[in-house]
Amino acid sequence: MKKTIKISIILLVGLFNCTTYGQFIVKGGPGISGVTVKERGGVRDNDFRSSFSFHVGGAYEIEVSDFISIEPGVSFTGKGFNVARSGADLNARMLFIEVPIAVKGYFLDIGDGGRLFGLAGGYTSFMLSYKLNGVKRPIGNTTEDVVKRFDMGLTFGAGVELFESLVIVPSFDLGLANLSNTSNEINRINVFKLTVGYKF
Numbered sequence: 001m002k003k004t005i006k007i008s009i010i011l012l013v014g015l016f017n018c019t020t021y022g023q024f025i026v027k028g029g030p031g032i033s034g035v036t037v038k039e040r041g042g043v044r045d046n047d048f049r050s051s052f053s054f055h056v057g058g059a060y061e062i063e064v065s066d067f068i069s070i071e072p073g074v075s076f077t078g079k080g081f082n083v084a085r086s087g088a089d090l091n092a093r094m095l096f097i098e099v100p101i102a103v104k105g106y107f108l109d110i111g112d113g114g115r116l117f118g119l120a121g122g123y124t125s126f127m128l129s130y131k132l133n134g135v136k137r138p139i140g141n142t143t144e145d146v147v148k149r150f151d152m153g154l155t156f157g158a159g160v161e162l163f164e165s166l167v168i169v170p171s172f173d174l175g176l177a178n179l180s181n182t183s184n185e186i187n188r189i190n191v192f193k194l195t196v197g198y199k200f
Helices: 002-016
Strands: 022-039 051-063 068-085 088-110 114-132 150-162 166-175 185-199
Touching (some): 022 166, 051 088, 051 185, 068 185, 088 150, 114 166, 150 185
Antiparallel strands (some): 022 051, 022 185, 114 150, 150 166
16 A cells, blocks of 8 residues: 555656646546446346446646647546345445546637547556455455456546636546456446546
């Protein structure tokens, strides 16, 4: 845990030290996360349900041109899912430290100080904890661990910048990594999220 916090601080300091013109962004918001579960044979398990998620962190928007920017960041992200089965209702909660990077394209000015934009990118994340019905479970890459630590995926979204400082972005994170340590299952986490940020 201490190592993870140190890595986060180093990344944030690195963002501040960018020599290209840019702006720091503090941001966070709610979301809805869910898991897609498939057996190796391709059969999908439909007993899994979505759950509340959240994210909070910072980013640094690096201006490449008047219309294009690159935005690396660091955030703490909570994800989860529910399982509704006969005799076994389960609630899974995961906490990640996430490192996203996105390319933003501004395509329309609106009013005084407002702009619409689209974004696309990816993320890698490191799982800090996994709880099942409130009980901590082991995480790692061995068969004794319930889930794997590392996740990665793609991000797509669109948003609006208002007053040259307030940012509102609905987006979708598509998980690509298999988090299951079970040989016959493929588990991937997806998230719909709403981000509100302030640039300065």
